[in-house]
Amino acid sequence: MEKYFNASYIWESFPMLLPYVKVTFLVAGLSVLFGTLLGFILAAMKIGNNKVARKIANAYITALRCTPSIVLLFLVYYGLPALAENFGLLLDNVDKLFFIVITFSLQFAAAMAEVIRSAYQSIDKGQFEAAVSVGLSNFQAYRRIVFPQALVVALPNFGNSLLELIKEGSLAYTIGLIDVMGKASLIIDGRFNAHALETYIALSVIYWVISIVIEQVFFKLEKIFSKGKQVIKTT
Amino acid sequence: MLEIKNIHKSFGQNEILKGVDLQIDKGDVVVILGPSGSGKTTLLRCINFLEKADEGYANFGDINVHLKTASKKQIHVIRQKTAFVFQNYNLFNNKTALENVTEGLIIGRKVPKAEAAEIGKKALDKVGLSEKYDAYPSQLSGGQQQRVGIARAVALNPDIILFDEPTSALDPELVGEVLTVMKNIAKEGTTMLVVTHEISFARDVANRVVFMDGGMIVEEGPPNEIFSNPKEERTKQFLKRVLPEDYIYYI
Amino acid sequence: MDFKFLVDTFFVALSGVPTALIITIISLLIALPLGFLLALTRINQIPVLQRFAQVYVSFIRGTPVIVQIFIVYSSVPLFLTSIFEKYHIDKNVYDINPIWYAFIVFSINTTAIMIEIFRSAISTVSKGQLEAAYSVGLTNVQALRRIIIPQVLVTALPNICTATVNLIKATSLGYAMSLQEITLRAKVAANVGYNYVEAYIDIFLVYLILCSLVEYLFKRYEKRLSKYKIAHA
Numbered sequence: 001m002e003k004y005f006n007a008s009y010i011w012e013s014f015p016m017l018l019p020y021v022k023v024t025f026l027v028a029g030l031s032v033l034f035g036t037l038l039g040f041i042l043a044a045m046k047i048g049n050n051k052v053a054r055k056i057a058n059a060y061i062t063a064l065r066c067t068p069s070i071v072l073l074f075l076v077y078y079g080l081p082a083l084a085e086n087f088g089l090l091l092d093n094v095d096k097l098f099f100i101v102i103t104f105s106l107q108f109a110a111a112m113a114e115v116i117r118s119a120y121q122s123i124d125k126g127q128f129e130a131a132v133s134v135g136l137s138n139f140q141a142y143r144r145i146v147f148p149q150a151l152v153v154a155l156p157n158f159g160n161s162l163l164e165l166i167k168e169g170s171l172a173y174t175i176g177l178i179d180v181m182g183k184a185s186l187i188i189d190g191r192f193n194a195h196a197l198e199t200y201i202a203l204s205v206i207y208w209v210i211s212i213v214i215e216q217v218f219f220k221l222e223k224i225f226s227k228g229k230q231v232i233k234t235t
Numbered sequence: 236m237l238e239i240k241n242i243h244k245s246f247g248q249n250e251i252l253k254g255v256d257l258q259i260d261k262g263d264v265v266v267i268l269g270p271s272g273s274g275k276t277t278l279l280r281c282i283n284f285l286e287k288a289d290e291g292y293a294n295f296g297d298i299n300v301h302l303k304t305a306s307k308k309q310i311h312v313i314r315q316k317t318a319f320v321f322q323n324y325n326l327f328n329n330k331t332a333l334e335n336v337t338e339g340l341i342i343g344r345k346v347p348k349a350e351a352a353e354i355g356k357k358a359l360d361k362v363g364l365s366e367k368y369d370a371y372p373s374q375l376s377g378g379q380q381q382r383v384g385i386a387r388a389v390a391l392n393p394d395i396i397l398f399d400e401p402t403s404a405l406d407p408e409l410v411g412e413v414l415t416v417m418k419n420i421a422k423e424g425t426t427m428l429v430v431t432h433e434i435s436f437a438r439d440v441a442n443r444v445v446f447m448d449g450g451m452i453v454e455e456g457p458p459n460e461i462f463s464n465p466k467e468e469r470t471k472q473f474l475k476r477v478l479p480e481d482y483i484y485y486i
Numbered sequence: 487m488d489f490k491f492l493v494d495t496f497f498v499a500l501s502g503v504p505t506a507l508i509i510t511i512i513s514l515l516i517a518l519p520l521g522f523l524l525a526l527t528r529i530n531q532i533p534v535l536q537r538f539a540q541v542y543v544s545f546i547r548g549t550p551v552i553v554q555i556f557i558v559y560s561s562v563p564l565f566l567t568s569i570f571e572k573y574h575i576d577k578n579v580y581d582i583n584p585i586w587y588a589f590i591v592f593s594i595n596t597t598a599i600m601i602e603i604f605r606s607a608i609s610t611v612s613k614g615q616l617e618a619a620y621s622v623g624l625t626n627v628q629a630l631r632r633i634i635i636p637q638v639l640v641t642a643l644p645n646i647c648t649a650t651v652n653l654i655k656a657t658s659l660g661y662a663m664s665l666q667e668i669t670l671r672a673k674v675a676a677n678v679g680y681n682y683v684e685a686y687i688d689i690f691l692v693y694l695i696l697c698s699l700v701e702y703l704f705k706r707y708e709k710r711l712s713k714y715k716i717a718h719a
Contacts, residue, residue: 005564066651066697068658071669071689078682082487126325129285133319134339134391137311144342148329163547170550171659181550197560204549204557211548227329227371 009198010205016187017206023179024210027097027169031104032162038105039112046117057113064110069103069168076103077175100172104165111161119154120146152226159218163211170207180206236261236426237395242281242291242302244274251277252288253450259395264427266437266458269447270473275430276322278447279397282428283319284310296394315343318388322400324380326372332359332383333368336390344391358390359383362416378409382416389420396420398429434477438462446470492684498675499685499692502668506657506696509585509667513592513653518646520593521600522635528601529608539601546598551591551656558591559663584663591663592653599649607642608634640711647704651697658693668692 045057064072077099081091091098123146131141173182184203188196237259244252251274259265267275281288281302288302295316300309326335336355340346346354359368362382372380381401388396401417402410414436421427421440431437437444438458445455446467454467462478465471524542527535546554563579570577611634619629658669669689676685 062698063694066655066694066701067690068655068669068693070658071686071693074682075686075690078686082683124325126321126323127327130319130321130325130327130387131338132314133283133285133317133321134387135311135315135343136339137343138307140342144338145327145329152329167550170552181553197557197564200553200556200560204545204553207550207553208545208548212544 005197006195007198009195010202013184013187013199013202014206017180017183017202020178020180020183021206021210023177024166024169024181027100027104027172027177027179028162028166030101031108031165031169034101034105035108035165036112038109039116042109042113043116043120046113047120061110061113064107067107069107070171070174072107073100073103073171073175076106096172096175096177099175100169100177104169104172107168108161108165111164112158115154115157115161116150119150119157122153123149148225148227152222155218155222155225159214162218163214166210166214167207236296237282237428238294239282240292240294242278243289244277244281244286245289251450252281255291255447255450255452257445257452259426259428261394261426262424263443264421264425264441265429265443265445266441267428267430267445267447268432268434268437268473268477269453273447274450275447276399279319279399279428279430283314283317283397285319315391316394318391318393318396320381320384320388320396320398320401323404324372324377324384326375326380326383326387328372331369331371332364332375332386335372335383336387339387339391354390355386358386361389361419362386363412376409377405378412381405381413385413385416385420389425395426395428398427398431400430400432402431402433432477434462446473448473488679488681488684491679491681492688495672495675495681495685496688496691499668499672499688502666502671503692503696505585505660505665505667506654509588509592509657509660509665510650510653512589513596514650516589516593517596517600520597522604524597524601525604525608528605543598543601546595547602551595552659552662554595555587555591555659555662558594559587562587562590584660584665587663588657588660588665592656595656596649596653599652600646603642603645603649604638607638607645610641611637636711640708643704643708643711647701647708650700650704654697654700655693658689 042057042060045053046061048054067075077096080099080102081094084091127145127149128141131145132138136144169179170181172179173185176182178186180203184199187199191199237257239255239257242252242255243250255274255278257265257278267278269275277286280286281291282293284302284305291302293300293302293313295313298309298312300313305313326332327338330338333352333355336358337346337348337351340351340354341348356365356368359365362385364379364382364386367375367379367383370379372383375383381404385396385401398417402413405413410433414433417427417429417436418440429436429441441458443455444458444461446453446461446465446469448469454461454465454470461470462474465474524535524539528539530536563582566579566582569575570579615633615637616629619633624632657665657667660667661670661673664670672685672689672692673682676682
């Protein structure tokens with residue numbers, strides 16, 4: 001086995017891969033931004049009283065939950081230009097990043113819609129009532145009382161969704177994005193498929209470290225934001 | 236000072252309030268009694284627009300509003316003049332005791348922070364929580380939380396405080412501390428509208444008792460009159476069940 | 487849009503469903519008991535195993551499935567070749583059906599997910615249940631089998647459902663191991679005439695139907711089991 005496996009290739013891969021973590025983060029960051037916005041809209045549709053809006057939001061969330069990322073990615077990559085053509089728009093020269101960000105924004109929005117809805121509904125209605133009863137406006141009541149509490153509830157789920165997003169984002173290499181995953185396949189191609197394992201090990205370590213860091217950051221954030229949540233043990 | 240006319244409210248098929256009229260003058264302590272489901276809490280919530288009444292008017296000093304079609308601004312003005320004490324306290328979980336009390340002052344009424352803190356501390360002192368300014372609700376007992384709830388209402392210096400069964404979520408041994416606080420603020424001349432099951436509070440503190448049943452006011456009058464000489468059959472039945480003396484006699 | 491192709495390819499994609507389901511079922515059959523046992527090691531704090539389970543779960547949850555696939559797909563053949571050479575077994579590793587790799591990858595992956603699911607589910611069943619079981623004279627194993635596991639399953643079921651749906655979705659990555667499942671079959675059909683849009687619509691529909699069906703079945707099963715659940719006030 002030794003002649004096939006050589007640990008030095010693992011070390012060699014790190015400096016080649018690391019610069020491309022930026023691209024991975026770029027995709028994740030943009031998708032979080034647009035996905036969260038769309039997620040807010042979907043959550044509002046689910047919480048609101050309009051039956052049609054609720055049905056649409058539910059259908060969207062179910063469909064997205066049942067679609068593998070790679071299928072959604074190709075559906076957007078091939079389908080969107082075809083769809084745009086009907087409206088006379090030519091998307092042939094648009095950067096791949098555009099399709100990738102759309103794909104993962106759509107997916108992240110479905111996850112966020114559920115995260116936001118459950119966080120919002122976990123806050124007792126009395127909190128809002130008490131706020132308006134002391135003279136806050138509806139908007140002030142949401143912003144100062146309901147939202148800060150919902151945020152704490154949403155944080156761990158938001159963190160999990162972000163981790164999923166970064167991992168699923170690795171599939172963008174299939175349409176040629178050179179992020180950390182895409183770079184790994186390039187390196188392997190460059191070595192004519194020899195020592196693929198070592199490269200993948202290096203790649204997995206990078207993803208693993210990113211995940212652990214994000215997990216820890218969210219753990220800390222949760223602690224910082226959970227004012228008034230500390231449980232005092234009295235026995 | 237506050238006059239309510241002909242409040243109607245239904246939840247689906249269920250008609251909870253069937254035309255309630257009520258008048259409260261400055262300095263009044265009015266206690267609403269009645270069996271559960273009689274619409275007492277709903278009446279209180281309609282006055283503060285926590286529920287939207289289907290019909291009825293509220294006359295609040297110089298403001299006269301149609302409860303159903305009241306504008307956002309009118310609702311806001313009325314809420315500024317009233318304060319609400321909730322059955323399950325509803326303290327802001329993300330704020331300390333003092334912040335709970337000052338939130339409405341600073342944000343709702345634009346009182347400067349330092350001044351609000353001054354008022355807030357005084358209010359907390361009044362309910363006996365001078366030691367607990369910086370405690371979060373999760374660190375307080377139920378009785379302490381409700382006292383913060385009362386301080387939060389008192390600090391706003393409203394024209395009237397609405398109490399929605401303030402002691403019914405409390406363990407029996409904690410009821411006393413809350414009732415004492417309520418008695419004290421009543422003595423200071425605060426106008427109060429109280430929904431409660433505490434007959435002793437009604438008898439000792441109220442200057443008027445209102446008995447509600449089936450979404451309507453059945454009978455009202457001074458406490459000694461209602462308790463010793465009720466005129467309506469439904470009131471008699473109710474009092475027979477809840478009055479401690481009769482209870483003992485009953486056994 | 488080529489509608490004839492759309493309809494024809496739908497059935498091509500559908501023909502990949504058995505492969506996806508077999509992988510899903512085998513992986514669950516391995517992951518459910520193994521995940522439960524490893525969850526117990528973490529709860530009972532068995533020294534070495536607990537540490538192993540912790541690192542294992544962290545790694546699997548921290549890395550993309552596609553990377554896990556590539557690691558297995560590039561390491562297992564190396565490993566097997568060296569064994570075959572050592573014992574002079576005359577067999578070519580590249581003749582092995584890729585479905586075996588799929589079994590390995592998805593079992594490893596799903597086991598990690600199950601450890602987490604069972605760990606949180608077990609912690610929700612109160613200690614009193616176990617104590618009550620001992621008090622009526624049940625042994626450790628009996629208490630686990632008759633009292634704890636039925637309750638744990640009810641709590642864990644929604645998460646097991648999500649994990650199953652995710653597993654079915656993840657089999658779409660079987661293309662990386664040349665596995666003839668839903669996605670690859672439809673894609674190959676599309677290669678002929680560049681009908682990618684149609685092909686991916688078909689793939690999308692097949693997963694949508696398959697996953698909705700699985701969710702529906704879990705919901706029904708959940709309803710049947712929910713009699714164990716005590717309503718919390």
